[in-house]
Amino acid sequence: MIARKIFKGLDLSKEEFDLISSNFEQVSYRKGDIILKIGEEVPYQYYVEDGCLRTFFEDKKGKEHTLQFAVKDWWISDYTAFINSRVAIMNIECIQDVILHRMTYEQLESIYREVPKVESFFRRKLERAFASFQNRILSNLADSAQERYLSFLKTYPEVDRNVKNYHIASYLGITTETLSRIRKRLAGE
Amino acid sequence: MIARKIFKGLDLSKEEFDLISSNFEQVSYRKGDIILKIGEEVPYQYYVEDGCLRTFFEDKKGKEHTLQFAVKDWWISDYTAFINSRVAIMNIECIQDVILHRMTYEQLESIYREVPKVESFFRRKLERAFASFQNRILSNLADSAQERYLSFLKTYPEVDRNVKNYHIASYLGITTETLSRIRKRLAGE
DNA sequence: CGAAAATTTGACATGACTCAACTGGAGTGG
DNA sequence: CCACTCCAGTTGAGTCATGTCAAATTTTCG
Numbered sequence: 001m002i003a004r005k006i007f008k009g010l011d012l013s014k015e016e017f018d019l020i021s022s023n024f025e026q027v028s029y030r031k032g033d034i035i036l037k038i039g040e041e042v043p044y045q046y047y048v049e050d051g052c053l054r055t056f057f058e059d060k061k062g063k064e065h066t067l068q069f070a071v072k073d074w075w076i077s078d079y080t081a082f083i084n085s086r087v088a089i090m091n092i093e094c095i096q097d098v099i100l101h102r103m104t105y106e107q108l109e110s111i112y113r114e115v116p117k118v119e120s121f122f123r124r125k126l127e128r129a130f131a132s133f134q135n136r137i138l139s140n141l142a143d144s145a146q147e148r149y150l151s152f153l154k155t156y157p158e159v160d161r162n163v164k165n166y167h168i169a170s171y172l173g174i175t176t177e178t179l180s181r182i183r184k185r186l187a188g189e
Numbered sequence: 190m191i192a193r194k195i196f197k198g199l200d201l202s203k204e205e206f207d208l209i210s211s212n213f214e215q216v217s218y219r220k221g222d223i224i225l226k227i228g229e230e231v232p233y234q235y236y237v238e239d240g241c242l243r244t245f246f247e248d249k250k251g252k253e254h255t256l257q258f259a260v261k262d263w264w265i266s267d268y269t270a271f272i273n274s275r276v277a278i279m280n281i282e283c284i285q286d287v288i289l290h291r292m293t294y295e296q297l298e299s300i301y302r303e304v305p306k307v308e309s310f311f312r313r314k315l316e317r318a319f320a321s322f323q324n325r326i327l328s329n330l331a332d333s334a335q336e337r338y339l340s341f342l343k344t345y346p347e348v349d350r351n352v353k354n355y356h357i358a359s360y361l362g363i364t365t366e367t368l369s370r371i372r373k374r375l376a377g378e
Numbered sequence: 379c380g381a382a383a384a385t386t387t388g389a390c391a392t393g394a395c396t397c398a399a400c401t402g403g404a405g406t407g408g
Numbered sequence: 409c410c411a412c413t414c415c416a417g418t419t420g421a422g423t424c425a426t427g428t429c430a431a432a433t434t435t436t437c438g
Contacts, residue, residue, distance in 0.1 A: 333393085334393080334394075363394070363395090364394075364395060364396080366394085366395075366396085366397095367393085367394055367395075370394090
């Protein structure tokens, strides 16, 4: 029963867990699969049971930029498009084989109605995501590429273990060459 | 009755508006006043009736960076510190004389209890703030300083009218000199 | 093993920064 | 009403971090 795992912080009855679980649908994808494309509707948000994904987009020059990663026990979607019923402004790609549990917005709302505690759970989740975006902006304003890389490693060691360096570079806003030079500099210390 | 202005989108009774209004306290400050300092408790969030403010911090080199501006009809606080009862990680400064309406977290929660519709109002507000942070990250990743400046002007013309160029530079993550050169380049087109 | 993918390295280009000097406008006070 | 000061903004010259492009090397994986 996946809901126990997803909402493990919440004190709910077996019936409530069952009811929530019935709103999730398990899906699996292979490494390299794109499960959401820019311009498409965003029917789902996904809970990651296993594997690793990222959201990314291409700028006018065709360069890829990564907005977010998701590893085990995280959520992923084009969140603002998902909640506002707009089309996606970024792609979601599986960096590894993944097992996901997805739900629609209607299902989310129905859970809110049936099990109100879940709404606070998601509000806290949004607040944490908001804080992490804020930290990223502050870090972009104040820190060098090397400092941003170090704080990435410190904050998301689990992500570092699962993604390629060029993914990290595209998340930090630097080139793979620059990241490689930073790593060399750090190694020789 | 300030609540009518603040929550003008909501369909509430006179009693509800009164009840909400009783939780706000009006305060005024002069241009240049710092109304929250890094390291302090964050007792309030503020609704801006008039004037302009910003949140900012200093990096290790003493350089100032602006996270957010707030003009008429916006809200401002160190939001993540406010909701988590942590100490401020940024300062709030009045860029002009301001008239504000402030509330504590306890007052916010009491309004949630008495007038549940207000909770959705704040959730949407948080979602929009989240989306705007996201846009800023995307823009940092993909756009040049000049493009970021142009999209700032387009997105926040009201802010542009009320702040100095060096405030804008510290928001965009560039120096005043660079902003000046960008403006010159744009003027000659 | 061999091919493709990822990373590293080198040489060079460039956008933004630093520091210092200068300009122009908005007060202020004699 | 002028001289003075202060502040914001501009300009110039030199520097630095990061980007670009091309090639070499290492790693991954079928």
